[in-house]
Amino acid sequence: MKMVSYTTAGTIYFNGLILIVFSFGSFSEAKMKVLLVSSLISMVLSLIAVVYTSINLLSNVSGLKTSSEKLAYISDLLRGQEGNPVNPLKQNEKDTQFCIKALDDENPEVRAIAAEALGQARGPEVEEALLELLEDKNSRVRITAARNLGRIGTENAAEPLIKRLAVDKAPVFRVCAIESLGNLKDKRAIEPLIKNLDDKVPEVRLVAARSLGILGGDKAEEALIAKLNKSSPELQKQIILSLGNSGSKKTAGLDSKKAAGALIHKLRDKDPELRKYAAESLGKLEDPESVDPLLECLGDTNPEVRNAAAYSLGTLRAEKATDTLLGMLTEEDSELRITAVYALGNIGSRRAVDALLKTLDDSNPWVRRYAADALAKIGDQKATTPLVKNLNDPDPEVRWATAEALRLLDKQNSR
Template sequence: MHTETSALAQRLTDPDATVRRLAVMDVPYSDEEDTVALLLPRLADEDALVRIEAIRGLEGFEEPHVVEALAPMLLDSDSAVRKVAGEVLAELKETASAGPLLPLLGDGPAEVRALAFHAVRALRSPLAFEPAMNSLRDADAAVRKEAVGVLGYLKDPAAIGDLAEVAANDPDMEVRRTAVGALGYASNVSVLPALTRALNDSGWMVRDEAAQTIGKLRLSMAIPDLVRAMHDDYWQVRVKAARSLGLLKAEAGLPSLVESLTHSISNLRKESAIALGEIGDTRAIAPLEAALADPDPDVRKLARLALTAIGLAQKARAEGGQA
């Protein structure tokens, strides 16, 4: 065995926990090729800080035996260890890696189930669908939120009705917001009632998500609701409403967008300029020309681009008429 590796192996089992922790941190930088073999035993170390560093050292290794060893760390007696394990497991990329995590989705402490759902979310394992659906009414809000996230990634049409119900009625604002965002994969207008209701939600972040999702789905039937959202008490909601009105090329939004070109928040002025360019209505020319004197250089730039877009739209319509 290489002298350096031999010394490192001795440090990994040193009676002093600090020595073991520093040794674990050195493993990735050693000459030892099989770093996994050195780190796996440290997952059972009596010191929580050593276990944490071992978990971090195993990030990026997605061999089945590594995932199988990391999954139980979500059940560790130390909350900090559980948190780091959840973070590392959430970086998994292969759908097959969901296997060891699936048993943790159904029973056990709410924190563990929430961490497990978060870890399998991006893996898009079809086997996570049923546990996620069963957890939409869980007593714990964190579990419900992560279950909603799993369903949003899976994009299974069978979940749309349940997600719409959660978006409208869940008692937790963050769960409702996540459900509204998850509805962004819907392919029909069945989610319109849930999204328009969400535009009137008591939580501004839910309204913000709803305004964005409506534009993403190109739900033109919700244009009147988006126009009303342009007068929301929170400018963040107005920004998303402006973005969606532009995507929908909603001429009905013209007065509100023009008004927002002089709002005190520059982000709203920017989005309004972009939207007016996308709508392409000549009635926006004068307000956009006035915006060329805006104190924010980005607003001035976007106003110029919007004016160019309106000019091109006019030209295209004229050429189309001549044809």
């Protein structure tokens, strides 16, 4: 800032001299030139002062001493991260180091906001700094660190999170730590998460069930099944969804008969939401033994249960469901018609072609769109002519789906 003061003083002094010159004698062309030159010099000096000040303020973050200054600076960093695909902390090592140093500030608000900003950065040094915060005396700081470790952490973060989870009394911390352990996908977390299915705080139990579903495996699945009928309706819903994840081939590589059996039993639950979630999860397990129980659900009194069952039967490509699904094409509920069309396309039975051709005139554009998709999947060439007229459909999505269906049918025909 001394540079600014000297420049300003110099400018004032220089202008003073010019004024003295002009106080003597008459005005002449020479004096005019001197005046113009002096004005130019003053502008240059002022510009130098402004540029120097800006550079100094932007680069000298080490000059920020007070907690208030640090809070303001890091808040600006976070605002710069909003909606910015190129994160400032990933580009600016100085800011990253500044935030790491701010973690030692005596003000917990500064430590928390610095941890939040570092959650957008990467690297072992950042991870190590956040891991140390798990032992911070302030719960908000620990919570922020735990949440962000799930976002940027590696397998090195799992053990410290597990250790802190066992002793931390703040429910929100336990929720964040459990979520992060699920995101890290470290199997060492399974046993600690199973223990948290018995936590006295409902939110902790819910997130433990969710993370166990992400981690998958026999132990997680068995623990979830054991809790299924002994839990609140809210926790039962989460367990049902988690069983669909933990037992699915995509997640765990398992042929999960136990999970399927537990979910089939839930198809008869008095709570329609539980029946719906059970039907959804059975579609993920790809167990052929669930086809008949799901077929029964197509007659459920609740339309959401019927819809979930129809979708799962389509996912399972259950051809024996074709006739019942064809009957759903005339349902008053458009959601049921849409799902039935989707399921019939997935199953791929040519017996569905004539009924699907009629749905090209359905009042709902989504039914017409999915009908085009379904007919393309089945691959019957007699769908070509009826599809052509839908190239003029008022809905652009229907026109696009129709054009794509015709392209696929033509490709199949040319083989």
